[in-house]
Amino acid sequence: MPTPGRFEAMLREAALRVTRPRLAVLAAVHAHPHADTDSVISIVRRDSGEVSHQAVYDVLRTLTDAGLLRRFHPEGSVARYEARVGDNHHHLVCRSCGAITDVDCAVGESPCLAASDDGGYTIDEAEVIYWGRCPTCARQPVP
Ligand SMILES: [Zn+2]
Ligand SMILES: [Zn+2]
Numbered sequence: 343m344p345t346p347g348r349f350e351a352m353l354r355e356a357a358l359r360v361t362r363p364r365l366a367v368l369a370a371v372h373a374h375p376h377a378d379t380d381s382v383i384s385i386v387r388r389d390s391g392e393v394s395h396q397a398v399y400d401v402l403r404t405l406t407d408a409g410l411l412r413r414f415h416p417e418g419s420v421a422r423y424e425a426r427v428g429d430n431h432h433h434l435v436c437r438s439c440g441a442i443t444d445v446d447c448a449v450g451e452s453p454c455l456a457a458s459d460d461g462g463y464t465i466d467e468a469e470v471i472y473w474g475r476c477p478t479c480a481r482q483p484v485p
Contacts, residue, residue: 362390363397363398370385376422376433412424412427416440
C-alpha cells in the first residue's frame with residue numbers, strides 16, 4: 343500500500359492536478375482491488391467525508407484515462423476498477439459468487455498481444471476473462 347505522498351506523486355507524474363477526491367479514490371482502489379463504483383463511493387465517504395457520486399464517477403474516469411487505474415467489466419457485472427495497471431494481467435471470475443482473482447498474463451512480457459491473426463490491427467490490449475467457479479463455490483453442490 344503506497345504512502346499518501348506516493349499518490350500525490352502518481353497524480354503529478356500523470357500531469358494531473360492533486361485534489362482531495364483524486365487522492366481519496368486512488369487510495370480506495372489501491373486498498374480494494376476490483377472495487378465497483380458504489381464500493382469506491384462508500385470507501386471514499388467513510389475515509390474522507392462527503393463527496394458526490396458524480397465527483398467519484400468523474401475521478402474514476404480521469405484516473406482511468408490517465409492510466410493510473412484500469413477498468414474492466416465482466417459480462418453480467420458492473421464495471422470494476424483496480425490499480426494494478428500496465429501488465430495486461432487477466433482475471434478469473436466466479437460464475438456463482440462473482441469473486442474476482444488476478445492471474446498473470448498467459449505468455450509473459452508482451453502480454454498475450456500476439457493474436458493468431460491480427461487482421462491488420464495494431465493491438466495494444468488483450469482482455470481475457472477466465473470464467474468458472476472459485477474454490478469455495480466449487481465445494482458447494484451445484485444449485
Ligand atoms: Zn465463487
Ligand atoms: Zn485485476
